[in-house]
Amino acid sequence: MSHGNYSYTPTNALTKWLDARLPIVRFVDEHLMQFPTPKNLNYWYTFGGILAFMLVVQIISGVVLAMHYVPHETLAFDSVERIMRDVNYGWLLRYVHANGASMFFIAVYLHIFRAYYYGSYKAPREVLWILGIIIYLLMMATGFLGYTLPWGQMSFWGATVITNFFSAIPFVGESITQWLWGSFAVDNSTLQRFFSLHYLLPFVIAGVVVLHIWALHVPGNNNPLGIDVKGPADTVAFHPYYTTKDGFALVVFVLFFSLFVFFMPNMLGHTDNYVPANRLVTPAHIVPEWYYLPLYAVLRSVPDKLAGVLLMFGAIFVWALLPWLDTSKVRSNKFRPIYRQFYWILMAVILILGYLGAQTADDSNVVIPWTGVELPIGKLLLSQICTVYYFLHFFLITPAIGLWETPDPLPESISKAVLAKKSGSSAPAAAA
Amino acid sequence: MKLKALLAVVLSLATAGIASAEGASTTAAQHPEPQQWAWDGVFGKFDRQQLQRGYQVYKEVCAACHGMHLVSFRNLSQPGGPEFTEAQMKAIAASFKVPALNENGEVVERTGIPADRFPSPYPNEAAARAANNNAYPPDLSVIIKARHDGANYVHALITGYSDAPAGFQLLPGLNYNPYFEGHQIAMPAPLVSDGQVTWPEGNPPATKDQMAKDVVAFLTWAAEPKLEERKAMGVQVIIFLLVLSALLYLAYKRLWRDVDH
Amino acid sequence: MTLAHTVDNANVTRRDFLYVASAGMAAVGGALALWPFIDQMNPAADTLALKEVEFDLTPLVPGQIVTIEWQKKPVFVRRRTPEEIKAAEDTPLADLKDPQTDQSRVQKPEWLILVATCTHLGCVPSKEIKGDYGGWLCPCHGSHYDTSGRIRKGPAPKNLAVPPYEFLSDTKVLIGAEPKPAAHNAAEHG
Numbered sequence: 001m002s003h004g005n006y007s008y009t010p011t012n013a014l015t016k017w018l019d020a021r022l023p024i025v026r027f028v029d030e031h032l033m034q035f036p037t038p039k040n041l042n043y044w045y046t047f048g049g050i051l052a053f054m055l056v057v058q059i060i061s062g063v064v065l066a067m068h069y070v071p072h073e074t075l076a077f078d079s080v081e082r083i084m085r086d087v088n089y090g091w092l093l094r095y096v097h098a099n100g101a102s103m104f105f106i107a108v109y110l111h112i113f114r115a116y117y118y119g120s121y122k123a124p125r126e127v128l129w130i131l132g133i134i135i136y137l138l139m140m141a142t143g144f145l146g147y148t149l150p151w152g153q154m155s156f157w158g159a160t161v162i163t164n165f166f167s168a169i170p171f172v173g174e175s176i177t178q179w180l181w182g183s184f185a186v187d188n189s190t191l192q193r194f195f196s197l198h199y200l201l202p203f204v205i206a207g208v209v210v211l212h213i214w215a216l217h218v219p220g221n222n223n224p225l226g227i228d229v230k231g232p233a234d235t236v237a238f239h240p241y242y243t244t245k246d247g248f249a250l251v252v253f254v255l256f257f258s259l260f261v262f263f264m265p266n267m268l269g270h271t272d273n274y275v276p277a278n279r280l281v282t283p284a285h286i287v288p289e290w291y292y293l294p295l296y297a298v299l300r301s302v303p304d305k306l307a308g309v310l311l312m313f314g315a316i317f318v319w320a321l322l323p324w325l326d327t328s329k330v331r332s333n334k335f336r337p338i339y340r341q342f343y344w345i346l347m348a349v350i351l352i353l354g355y356l357g358a359q360t361a362d363d364s365n366v367v368i369p370w371t372g373v374e375l376p377i378g379k380l381l382l383s384q385i386c387t388v389y390y391f392l393h394f395f396l397i398t399p400a401i402g403l404w405e406t407p408d409p410l411p412e413s414i415s416k417a418v419l420a421k422k423s424g425s426s427a428p429a430a431a432a
Numbered sequence: 433m434k435l436k437a438l439l440a441v442v443l444s445l446a447t448a449g450i451a452s453a454e455g456a457s458t459t460a461a462q463h464p465e466p467q468q469w470a471w472d473g474v475f476g477k478f479d480r481q482q483l484q485r486g487y488q489v490y491k492e493v494c495a496a497c498h499g500m501h502l503v504s505f506r507n508l509s510q511p512g513g514p515e516f517t518e519a520q521m522k523a524i525a526a527s528f529k530v531p532a533l534n535e536n537g538e539v540v541e542r543t544g545i546p547a548d549r550f551p552s553p554y555p556n557e558a559a560a561r562a563a564n565n566n567a568y569p570p571d572l573s574v575i576i577k578a579r580h581d582g583a584n585y586v587h588a589l590i591t592g593y594s595d596a597p598a599g600f601q602l603l604p605g606l607n608y609n610p611y612f613e614g615h616q617i618a619m620p621a622p623l624v625s626d627g628q629v630t631w632p633e634g635n636p637p638a639t640k641d642q643m644a645k646d647v648v649a650f651l652t653w654a655a656e657p658k659l660e661e662r663k664a665m666g667v668q669v670i671i672f673l674l675v676l677s678a679l680l681y682l683a684y685k686r687l688w689r690d691v692d693h
Numbered sequence: 694m695t696l697a698h699t700v701d702n703a704n705v706t707r708r709d710f711l712y713v714a715s716a717g718m719a720a721v722g723g724a725l726a727l728w729p730f731i732d733q734m735n736p737a738a739d740t741l742a743l744k745e746v747e748f749d750l751t752p753l754v755p756g757q758i759v760t761i762e763w764q765k766k767p768v769f770v771r772r773r774t775p776e777e778i779k780a781a782e783d784t785p786l787a788d789l790k791d792p793q794t795d796q797s798r799v800q801k802p803e804w805l806i807l808v809a810t811c812t813h814l815g816c817v818p819s820k821e822i823k824g825d826y827g828g829w830l831c832p833c834h835g836s837h838y839d840t841s842g843r844i845r846k847g848p849a850p851k852n853l854a855v856p857p858y859e860f861l862s863d864t865k866v867l868i869g870a871e872p873k874p875a876a877h878n879a880a881e882h883g
Contacts, residue, residue: 039691039692039693040693060730061730064730064733064734067733067734068733068737078502081502081573081574082737082739084658085502085507085657085658085738085739086737086738086739086740087733087737087738088729088732088733088735088737088738089728089729089732089733090733090737091658091661091662092662092665092729093729093730093733095662236691236693240687241687241688241691244680244683244684244687244688245684245688247680247684247715247719248677248680248681248683248684251673251676251677251680251719252677254673255670255673255674255677258666258669258670258673259670261666262662262663262665262666262667262669262670263474263663263666265662266577271577271578271579271580271582272578274574274577274578274655275570275578284613415692418692418693419692422692504739504742506738506742510738535752545745546742547739547742547743547744672718672722673722675718676715676718676719676722679711679714679715679718680715680719682711682715683711683712683715686711
């Protein structure tokens with residue numbers, strides 16, 4: 001599709017010469033300028049560009065922070081504080097990097113849930129989808145490794161808890177965790193290898209992002225209607241139409257990002273990470289960063305170590321199976337009146353799991369925040385119900401509804417749907 | 433859509449839950465009362481006089497047991513802080529003794545210079561514990577950021593000592609303080625009487641509450657010395673981005689006007 | 694038709710203004726945002742704060758040279774013998790590659806204080822091998838300095854720099870103190 005009406009003619013001697021040797025101008029022109037893009041993409045589609053920007057921000061700010069940071073257990077904490085106090089603009093660079101991680105995850109979650117809502121994982125985009133999940137996993141690993149580096153209490157105990165996941169593996173678990181630590185517990189050896197890997201992984205992410213965009217540019221973008229592009233009337237050139245729209249959305253996103261960096265830079269962090277690491281005392285209330293909370297609740301919902309860890313990883317890997325678990329022929333939830341409801345229920349369940357992941361590890365009853373109203377249900381039981389529902393959603397609800405549901409009628413083409421909407425007669429079931 | 437409303441409710445519950453995730457045992461710390469602070473809000477700034485008074489409280493009351501090893505004397509005269517004059521700052525530096533090596537390699541004390549950091553009262557944690565009934569007075573450099581609701585908490589803690597309620601089992605050597613997790617704290621009340629610190633004419637009376645507020649202000653600055661620079665830059669960045677986003681929005685709308693979409 | 698044409702022109706102008714203004718503003722914002730990433734490589738505040746070092750002159754005997762550290766650089770403190778002082782003072786300026794009188798390079802003739810960084814490519818001249826002029830010889834590329842630290846032979850273009858310093862007493866010197874008029878030549882060679 002992307003090659004249908006594509007044309008590029010080098011205009012002068014230099015570009016002709018270059019085009020015959022390294023057609024980089026042709027490549028940029030084809031993939032970043034003329035690339036035909038469905039003309040009905042909404043703002044939820046701007047997060048791809050925002051994510052690319054955030055990756056660059058994190059890599060650049062990370063590279064400069066690494067010029068000042070010292071990965072050693074006796075120096076790491078103070079070196080971060082030296083960045084905050086003495087390095088020129090160090091406070092800015094560090095707050096950008098620390099809050100940037102959260103912004104990156106906000107954008108990636110919106111990007112994933114948008115793709116899920118509009119069925120962007122379905123044929124022929126399964127590989128694109130799986131590459132996305134690999135990027136997400138790499139981001140989780142990078143975020144975790146980076147959180148270790150300031151060597152505060154949360155760094156240390158977060159590293160301890162997460163590396164202990166691997167001790168759940170039968171027979172070889174203990175050896176594997178010692179191998180990961182390079183010691184009998186998390187210590188300086190662990191910190192130094194985590195720093196090395198934290199520096200490495202973003203470049204691996206960048207590599208997989210290239211594959212992800214490659215896989216996107218073979219079939220081209222999906223769109224909110226979930227129907228294929230039928231011809232040139234359905235598309236516009238990526239530049240200037242989507243560069244402008246993405247650019248606007250990016251600036252609004254940076255505005256949101258700036259509010260955190262300049263006015264509440266520590267809100268998304270944990271106060272205990274300003275306490276230097278102490279291997280003799282675990283903080284009273286240990287929680288992971290917000291972006292891991294739903295998974296953390298899944299982990300804690302099972303009283304068995306190995307099962308908890310497997311279930312938690314399963315909760316991520318199940319997304320990779322989605323293209324085959326979803327039996328519906330229709331992509332977009334715009335035309336799936338039943339499945340759409342379950343989409344929002346799943347979102348609610350994930351948020352409840354996130355809430356439960358932030359709670360203390362006791363079996364008291366759930367209390368509704370602010371109101372103080374206590375619900376007659378234990379936190380553990382609620383996380384178990386949510387976890388069971390989570391997996392049911394993928395393994396039972398998704399395949400079953402795909403078979404039983406009668407989707408709303410699909411529009412003939414993107415341009416027809418657009419014109420119908422414009423002329424006032426609402427496009428079929430254009431709700432959400 | 434009902435589901436969307438439900439989602440909104442759940443979302444707000446989840447975020448509130450993250451923010452207020454606290455333990456709830458019988459000796460859980462009492463929530464500190466929120467105070468008005470000069471540096472609150474988008475345009476908030478430190479009160480120089482308050483920081484200077486707070487420094488005095490730190491030096492005369494806290495520094496006997498608590499270090500502040502991330503702060504240098506030179507910081508006391510830099511912009512956005514207490515802004516002591518260069519001469520005052522040098523005099524403060526010179527009033528401290530810092531450890532150094534002499535020509536023979538022995539540890540000696542020398543007079544502090546602006547580049548030195550505040551010396552810690554104990555050479556190491558073990559020595560600090562030995563001198564304090566096995567409790568460790570934490571370094572105060574980032575204490576405000578290292579405690580939930582730090583400024584209000586520290587203010588409540590140092591003014592919140594009281595007699596233990598009847599029936600409360602207070603261990604020997606510990607003090608009752610409802611704002612401390614477990615209600616038993618090794619640190620004795622640091623501010624015991626009004627006028628404990630004498631500061632120059634023109635300042636408010638040195639009540640216990642005023643001294644507590646001032647030292648909290650000083651410690652907030654110590655934990656976040658670039659706060660004023662950060663907020664000032666933030667205001668400029670936000671204004672710039674608002675204008676840029678407005679321009680980009682108009683450009684985007686103008687460009688797409690000719691496209692059926 | 695004329696009217697339609699005019700409207701179209703106005704449209705184009707306004708559209709162009711929007712594009713140029715937003716692209717220009719984005720470019721300016723990007724350029725401003727680059728500065729912190731560049732400036733972070735400049736010396737940090739704690740590094741800059743290490744600007745002064747005090748040195749006790751008592752242990753030095755005439756003829757002795759010691760090397761101390763100031764601003765992460767080596768500094769020579771040399772207690773010159775009367776012969777060395779005389780040799781330095783008697784050298785005609787015409788013989789010098791970088792003409793400076795000895796008086797302009799010292800505050801007290803007995804004490805010669807120099808930044809021990811060869812002005813060629815930054816090695817530390819040897820204080821054991823004093824070279825052809827009794828001062829220093831740089832081991833890297835063979836620059837000879839005299840007893841005033843002035844370049845006499847070899848590839849170095851300038852004399853060894855004099856750091857700003859101040860005598861706190863007869864036996865104490867503060868290196869890195871704010872330059873006084875007597876030590877202004879440090880600026881030239883710093």
